[in-house]
Amino acid sequence: MFLALQDVASAPWFSLDLTGTPDISGAILYCFFTLAVFSFLYKDNPFYKLAEHVFVGLGTAYFTLQYYDEGILQPVYEYLFGEGGVIEKMETSGIVEIGGYSVDPVMALVFRGIAGLLAVMLVMRLFAPNSWMPRLPLAVMVGVYAALKMTGETQSKLVLFVGNMFKDPITNSNLLSWSELTAQPSWRIENWEAFFVFSKIVFFVGLLSALTHFIFTYRRTKVLAGISKVGVITLMITFGAMFGFTVLGRIALLIERVDEMKSYTASAYSLGPAPAAGQDPGVLSLMLTPPILISVIIIAVLALGIGIKKDGRANA
Amino acid sequence: MKRELPILLTVLCGLGITMAFFSSSAGDPDDLPLGWTKAVNSELLAWALVFFSVAFILGISNLVRISLKTISSRGEDWPYKAVMLIVLFGYLGIGLMEIHQQRYGFFGSTEDAVVGIAGQGERAMRDWVYFKVFVPLQATMFSLLAFFIASAAFRAFRARSLESTLLLTAGAVIMLGQVPGGDELTFGYAGRALAFTMTYINGAGQKAIIIGATLGVLATGLRIVLGIERSYLSE
Amino acid sequence: MASVHDFDRRWIFLIMGLLVVGLVAAGISAPMPVSEYVDSYFATIDKLPEGSIVMVSADFDPASAAELLPMYTGTIHHLLAKKMRIVNVCTWPAAPPYTASRFAEIAPMYDAVYGEDWVELGFLPGDDVAMGTIGQSLRSAYPRETKNNMAYDDVPLLRDCGDSMGNIELLITMSAGYPGILEWIAQVGGRYEIELLAGTTAVQTPDLFAFYPSQLSGFLGAATGATQYLQLVDDVAIDGSVTADKETQQSRMLVQTWAHYFMILLIIVGNVIYFTGRKSS
Numbered sequence: 001m002f003l004a005l006q007d008v009a010s011a012p013w014f015s016l017d018l019t020g021t022p023d024i025s026g027a028i029l030y031c032f033f034t035l036a037v038f039s040f041l042y043k044d045n046p047f048y049k050l051a052e053h054v055f056v057g058l059g060t061a062y063f064t065l066q067y068y069d070e071g072i073l074q075p076v077y078e079y080l081f082g083e084g085g086v087i088e089k090m091e092t093s094g095i096v097e098i099g100g101y102s103v104d105p106v107m108a109l110v111f112r113g114i115a116g117l118l119a120v121m122l123v124m125r126l127f128a129p130n131s132w133m134p135r136l137p138l139a140v141m142v143g144v145y146a147a148l149k150m151t152g153e154t155q156s157k158l159v160l161f162v163g164n165m166f167k168d169p170i171t172n173s174n175l176l177s178w179s180e181l182t183a184q185p186s187w188r189i190e191n192w193e194a195f196f197v198f199s200k201i202v203f204f205v206g207l208l209s210a211l212t213h214f215i216f217t218y219r220r221t222k223v224l225a226g227i228s229k230v231g232v233i234t235l236m237i238t239f240g241a242m243f244g245f246t247v248l249g250r251i252a253l254l255i256e257r258v259d260e261m262k263s264y265t266a267s268a269y270s271l272g273p274a275p276a277a278g279q280d281p282g283v284l285s286l287m288l289t290p291p292i293l294i295s296v297i298i299i300a301v302l303a304l305g306i307g308i309k310k311d312g313r314a315n316a
Numbered sequence: 317m318k319r320e321l322p323i324l325l326t327v328l329c330g331l332g333i334t335m336a337f338f339s340s341s342a343g344d345p346d347d348l349p350l351g352w353t354k355a356v357n358s359e360l361l362a363w364a365l366v367f368f369s370v371a372f373i374l375g376i377s378n379l380v381r382i383s384l385k386t387i388s389s390r391g392e393d394w395p396y397k398a399v400m401l402i403v404l405f406g407y408l409g410i411g412l413m414e415i416h417q418q419r420y421g422f423f424g425s426t427e428d429a430v431v432g433i434a435g436q437g438e439r440a441m442r443d444w445v446y447f448k449v450f451v452p453l454q455a456t457m458f459s460l461l462a463f464f465i466a467s468a469a470f471r472a473f474r475a476r477s478l479e480s481t482l483l484l485t486a487g488a489v490i491m492l493g494q495v496p497g498g499d500e501l502t503f504g505y506a507g508r509a510l511a512f513t514m515t516y517i518n519g520a521g522q523k524a525i526i527i528g529a530t531l532g533v534l535a536t537g538l539r540i541v542l543g544i545e546r547s548y549l550s551e
Numbered sequence: 552m553a554s555v556h557d558f559d560r561r562w563i564f565l566i567m568g569l570l571v572v573g574l575v576a577a578g579i580s581a582p583m584p585v586s587e588y589v590d591s592y593f594a595t596i597d598k599l600p601e602g603s604i605v606m607v608s609a610d611f612d613p614a615s616a617a618e619l620l621p622m623y624t625g626t627i628h629h630l631l632a633k634k635m636r637i638v639n640v641c642t643w644p645a646a647p648p649y650t651a652s653r654f655a656e657i658a659p660m661y662d663a664v665y666g667e668d669w670v671e672l673g674f675l676p677g678d679d680v681a682m683g684t685i686g687q688s689l690r691s692a693y694p695r696e697t698k699n700n701m702a703y704d705d706v707p708l709l710r711d712c713g714d715s716m717g718n719i720e721l722l723i724t725m726s727a728g729y730p731g732i733l734e735w736i737a738q739v740g741g742r743y744e745i746e747l748l749a750g751t752t753a754v755q756t757p758d759l760f761a762f763y764p765s766q767l768s769g770f771l772g773a774a775t776g777a778t779q780y781l782q783l784v785d786d787v788a789i790d791g792s793v794t795a796d797k798e799t800q801q802s803r804m805l806v807q808t809w810a811h812y813f814m815i816l817l818i819i820v821g822n823v824i825y826f827t828g829r830k831s832s
Binding site for chain 3 (some may be wrong): 074083145148160245262
């Protein structure tokens with residue numbers, strides 16, 4: 001996994017214990033599917049197509065299982081019929097707590113029963129795509145989501161947010177200084193007062209002009225167009241920052257992929273004969289590790305494919 | 317009625333959740349004047365959670381239907397579609413067995429199960445396949461973007477106007493400021509420029525975007541909760 | 552003059568690939584300076600009293616694990632080293648295998664007892680709804696924990712949590728996108744006034760500058776943040792248990808440096824070719 005295992009002495013052929021040393025069969029699958037996806041960079045090919053379809057099949061199955069277990073089995077079956085569930089509470093004349101509020105078990109059963117019924121209506125979409133029944137659970141979902149989003153977002157991203165917006169840059173005079181733990185003093189911006197005043201002006205001008213650009217979209221007068229232009233500049237720099245971070249993220253993923261492959265080039269994963277104790281495994285051992293062996297096979301097959309195609313064209 | 321009933325349901329659910337938001341959150345709901353709204357809120361959230369899951373699972377049917385059609389008509393890439401279905405149902409089978417074994421011990425005592433990552437064996441095979449096949453596939457799919465972004469940088473990113481020049485410059489500053497060597501290369505200025513850009517200019521831009529988007533969420537939310545917005549009911 | 556579009560982009564792929572493979576094979580590493588946001592993240596956890604209950608939400612998948620898993624690993628080490636009690640939840644379905652494997656590896660190092668020092672509640676579907684449910688009532692959201700399928704009230708740590716978020720001192724999310732930190736801020740941070748920390752992917756990092764420091768006490772942005780944080784955690788983790796992870800991250804950041812130089816070079820060369828071509832035509 002995350003730990004690079006360059007110095008592994010020996011690896012099992014197959015092991016379900018995922019905290020120990022990764023197994024060789026798993027390493028082969030891991031490297032094959034990684035390299036099969038990378039082969040797309042050359043062109044679309046059977047290895048990539050296989051990887052793509054396995055990904056869709058496996059991904060769909062994995063997510064389905066998670067939703068089935070945590071979204072259906074737990075809140076419906078376990079909630080009603082499980083140990084300490086509503087039915088058991090009904091028999092023992094207990095109380096069911098919903099959101100911390102005490103409710104009679106019969107009421108709880110009725111409520112969740114309605115949910116079950118509506119869920120069945122949703123399934124009706126499979127058999128009668130134009131039926132009105134799936135609209136009811138859909139309506140519940142839309143209502144719940146809309147209200148939850150509206151209340152939560154308005155409070156946190158409008159009311160509290162706007163309040164803090166004017167507070168943060170003014171009260172927090174240390175926003176630009178790096179921590180005391182900074183190893184390189186060059187990363188610090190000295191608490192130079194005039195610079196901070198300038199920074200805050202940049203912030204407020206940028207914020208107000210960008211807001212103006214978003215909100216006052218009608219009849220652009222000269223003044224409004226000027227302010228809007230400053231807003232656009234602020235937004236473009238913001239998008240530039242987002243672009244820079246996106247590059248950072250994508251390259252980080254690539255580096256991790258290559259680093260993971262490197263961890264499987266340890267001699268413990270070599271499919272060749274094990275070297276004698278204390279002896280250098282040698283180049284052959286390295287060539288027979290999953291990442292290199294599979295790379296060679298994929299490249300060879302793709303090259304062979306080009307050769308066959310060229311011959312075919314020549315003969316045609 | 318087929319149209320009015322769903323709208324009524326949306327409005328009732330929306331108002332229920334909104335009411336719970338405004339009732340006091342501190343203290344035991346049993347002792348609060350509007351404590352019952354907490355129960356309504358919690359139950360409605362549980363409903364939405366169930367529907368969300370059912371809707372997701374329904375998505376499989378489409379995938380299976382289209383794939384079966386391609387296989388039966390020997391359409392393009394049909395052998396791959398067959399592999400996809402085998403993987404899908406194979407993994408579903410393993411997963412269902414493990415879930416039911418863990419919860420209800422359908423296949424004998426759970427203690428007989430193989431040792432898995434949590435020492436219980438409850439999701440051993442599922443997780444093995446997940447880490448050995450799904451993880452490399454998904455992680456590598458996304459890492460391909462590094463190559464495409466590099467190609468786009470060469471072929472498409474042009475400093476044609478003031479705005480695009482600023483965008484590219486800001487991107488370059490962030491790229492240099494975020495890595496250890498970039499700061500040294502620019503005599504320590506990349507780190508400072510990064511801090512200034514991110515905190516004050518990006519901060520201003522992001523805040524403006526967030527406020528604009530939230531106003532949109534508020535307006536749309538109000539329209540839905542009050543039953544004015546009905547487009548979600550159209551086929 | 553030839554247009555950049557005539558150039559086979561696979562040459563760029565090849566150079567990029569060779570650059571990264573070559574530098575990863577070299578395996579050189581170098582320390583990084585720590586930024587203020589990372590320092591705040593570290594200090595927020597560090598200042599909490601022993602035994603505080605911290606909720607950690609793993610909201611990521613394999614596509615973002617390269618950036619977020621090191622942060623998650625560092626955070627679990629940090630929390631357990633400081634003897635905090637962890638309630639682990641996931642709002643992304645692909646996260647539970649990661650959290651299970653991390654805890655299985657790290658918890659024994661600190662003699663942490665399941666159910667008392669940490670508990671795994673697993674995945675909860677519904678995105679915003681899941682977060683709303685967790686905030687409203689943890690017991691309703693998770694009637695059972697996920698590892699041993701024990702009832703909520705049979706787990707000592709969950710009993711101490713009670714029903715609401717009131718007893719949870721801090722909420723940390725490893726956020727890869729939607730749902731993630733922005734939704735936690737909306738559904739839980741603001742409503743229940745809980746202090747929040749986040750580790751995020753590079754793509755989401757710029758958004759967080761808008762919430763720091765008032766609504767977000769600190770954050771780890773991208774692989775850079777992960778590296779800086781692991782440098783700090785290395786001093787508090789038991790027996791150098793994160794040193795290897797830290798060095799791996801540091802060496803990856805050095806590769807990242809050269810990849811960024813290459814990207815900037817591509818932009819410059821692409822523009823030079825474009826403008827020279829335009830002038831001559």
